[in-house]
Amino acid sequence: MSSGVAALTGPRHAGAARVPSGGRTSFAPEPPSHRAAGDRHAQDRPSSPPVLRRFRAEGTPHLPGPGRHPVPGGFAPAILERIGRRADGWAGAAMPLPRLAHVIGRIRQIAEANGRDPETLRTVVRVNRTVTSDAAPGDAVPHRGTVAQVADYLLAAHAAGPDEVLVDLQLTARNAEELTDLAHRFHDPLSEG
Known part of the structure; x- marks a missing residue:
């Protein structure tokens, strides 16, 4: 069209x-x-x-307003290059932890090479998980797992470098009551970590 x-x-x-x-x-x-x-x-x-x-x-x-630059997502080398040179940050998604650390490190490296302070780039990782009652195999945990497995991933993902890790539980919950219950079940393990 x-x-x-x-x-x-x-x-x-x-x-x-x-x-x-x-x-x-x-x-x-x-x-x-x-x-x-x-x-x-x-x-x-x-x-x-x-x-x-x-x-x-x-x-x-x-265009964005004065002094603001977009916060794009993506993983392709050209996108990471553009983020490091011009963007205010990166909006990422859940991925294996070594890959997540590499992407964030690469964006910061590119920013520094372009005369920017890498610490000013805001990085946010959105995690859409399916919470299960049975433990998921280790390679499935970025996408599904028990409350404990997903909470462990969220804490490890935050330690890998992003400023924020946002978890979206709406794919798992069937109604507001179940969503609230899931949020409460995540509160303790994430507060302690």
Whole structure:
């Protein structure tokens, strides 16, 4: 798709017609008479389809504000080079600990080589874990494990160098009560470490 063009496709949007309006694109429902007779999916469609709008703001730069640089993620050498030269930090994800330490060390090394203070770069690692009741094999722990296994990984990951390690337990919890219970179960091992 080209810039400034938007589209909705698929059977869910079959009752929608494209309505251009100025600098945006929106979708409006077709009258019911335009639907095929005997359309057995008509009752499954929303009464008014979703509206998708994409606006262009001509002449508006899409840059961070003054004095701020992006905090990108990624692991490719070119990305790490760009982070070390220009970014305010790195937004990483869970990975084996030796690799995590290498990536953070490499970013700081590049920053120093470019005349920047590596300690000013903020590094954050997001950890999306599936908490299990049975112990996971050692190589699976960056992605799943018991509360104790995941807590040990989080502490070791923090020791590998990032400023913060953010754990997201929502992939494991089925509801708010379970999420709160998981958070409480992680509190003690992480507080002691």
